[in-house]
Amino acid sequence: MRHTRTAACSSALLLAACLVAAPGTAQAAPLKAGPGYVALGDSYSAGLGAGDYLPTGTNCRRSGRAYPVLWASAHKVATFAFAACNHARTSDVLSGQLGTLGAGTRLVTLTVGGSDAGFVGVMATCALGGTSRCLSAVAGARATMDRSLGDSLDRLFSAIRDRAPTAHVVVLGYPHLYHLRGVCEIGLQDSARAAINDGVDHLDALIARRAAAHGYTFADVRAAFAGHEICSRSPWLHSVDVLAPTESYHPTAPGQNLGYLPVLDRAS
Secondary structure (H helix, E strand, O other), X not given: OXXXXXXXXXXXXXXXXXXXXXXXXXXXXXXXXXXXXXXXXXXXXXXXXXXXXXXXXXXXXXXXXXXXXXXXXXXXXXXXEEOOOOOOOHHHHHHHOOOOOOOOOOEEEEXXXXXXXXXXXXXXXXXXXXXXHHHHHHHHXXXXXXXXXXXXXXXXXXXXXXXXXXXXXXXXXXXXOEOOOOOOOOOOOHHHHHHHHHHHHHHHHHHHHHHHHOOOEEEOOHHHHOOOOEOOOXXXXXXXXXXXXXXXXXXXXXXXXXXXXHHHHHHO
């Protein structure tokens, strides 16, 4: 499947449909059919860091090498909407990415929550501010998750079910960023790297609980990325890249293809 055709089909192949109310009751708002597979979420779902960016006319940085595109192509999906976008928070997905969902949507995938937790700010602090400030930033992110992320996920997950009532929803998690005691001789100390990984564990655990509460499948990618984190000998994640700073700490093309894609295959 050509990637440009894959991106375009999100608008070209939508069909209209209605739900008929029972006699004597008010008719529910009609649901359109929707594409069979809808990919929502943030930069990890959009494929930031994998290259081969699609000409969408936005700053979403959707990649033709992102796991949703690869899965749709491998499974010869007839109708596919690729709505994931760089920097998307749960509120952004809720307000701007659910429009293509419908009664005919059979699969929904997403990664979400990292931006809500302040992922970008935490990593900037850790890269520039030293170990003490890094540990404080991670602790602050954990507090933010505990304070508000659960409710935000509940609102989003409920809205997905309302718009795609029969869809199988797979919520994918985030990998550990660092391989401890690895090959990196400069950069963060292992105490900071371990704290960042612990923050990822905290985030994944929260997302998994909320996904399960809504009957959704949580797909854990940490084992798939084990041995391929930053500071490993074969990393599937970008370290700090001063030439492409937005791609820092995001999966490479192998991370999407060899990390995320097999996990989605098993979960879908």
